[in-house]
Amino acid sequence: MNMIKLFILFMTCSVSVVAWGGTAAPDPRVLWKEIQTLQKNHAIMSGSIPYQVGSRMADPYTVDLANALAQSSIHSAGGILKVTRYADGSLVVKENFNVNKQLVGITAMLKAANFDPTDRNWVMASYNPAGKVLSFGKVGSCIACHVLVRHQDLVFAPPPTQLLPITTWKAFFPKQEINPVYVALIKHHPEALVR
Ligand code: HEC
Numbered sequence: 332m333n334m335i336k337l338f339i340l341f342m343t344c345s346v347s348v349v350a351w352g353g354t355a356a357p358d359p360r361v362l363w364k365e366i367q368t369l370q371k372n373h374a375i376m377s378g379s380i381p382y383q384v385g386s387r388m389a390d391p392y393t394v395d396l397a398n399a400l401a402q403s404s405i406h407s408a409g410g411i412l413k414v415t416r417y418a419d420g421s422l423v424v425k426e427n428f429n430v431n432k433q434l435v436g437i438t439a440m441l442k443a444a445n446f447d448p449t450d451r452n453w454v455m456a457s458y459n460p461a462g463k464v465l466s467f468g469k470v471g472s473c474i475a476c477h478v479l480v481r482h483q484d485l486v487f488a489p490p491p492t493q494l495l496p497i498t499t500w501k502a503f504f505p506k507q508e509i510n511p512v513y514v515a516l517i518k519h520h521p522e523a524l525v526r
């Protein structure tokens with residue numbers, strides 16, 4: 332093991348101990364602080380790019396963030412599509428932006444040991460831009476869609492690497508208008524569709 336790997340290991344271990352050591356269900360406020368740190372550090376998730384294409388007109392731009400534990404899970408597996416298990420303490424975040432690229436909502440998934448073994452121990456959370464908790468915990472509506480990539484431990488790869496059919500989006504969000512740019516992406520990358 333070289334020095335860089337040792338350093339990453341040290342950093343990731345210390346982060347998990349400081350933030351979530353021993354807590355099965357973290358406090359939503361503590362999680363919000365952790366999300367703010369990722370935002371401040373522009374901790375873009377491996378494979379994501381700023382303002383990538385979102386599926387809905389309400390939030391046609393998105394940015395994915397990840398903490399050091401999630402990033403090292405991705406790197407050591409050789410990419411998001413190959414991750415079968417994220418390390419405990421992994422945090423992934425999706426920022427949603429409207430047409431004017433203003434932040435309109437934030438969703439997050441935190442891997443907390445023993446939290447929800449049936450669905451891979453992810454704490455699902457959503458916040459408004461000011462940090463108000465909109466949903467938190469074992470959120471069935473989030474999990475129902477994310478289990479489509481159970482083999483990837485419930486974490487999707489960002490577009491255009493992975494895309495969901497419009498019928499799936501419509502089934503979950505019947506009243507939402509779909510982003511035509513996302514529809515075009517599907518046309519160009521039919522192989523990326525998760526079925
Ligand atoms: C209809 C399906 C669907 C529903 C419902 C859904 N998501 Fe997602 N989510 C996705 C897809 C597809 C992506 C990948 C797009 C991207 O990364 O921008 C994603 C991305 C994410 C990410 C970034 C990590 C990743 O998997 O790429 C987080 C965090 C997230 N969602 C959390 C949530 C939470 C929390 C809820 C519930 C409040 C939720 N999602 C509801 C489909 C869904």
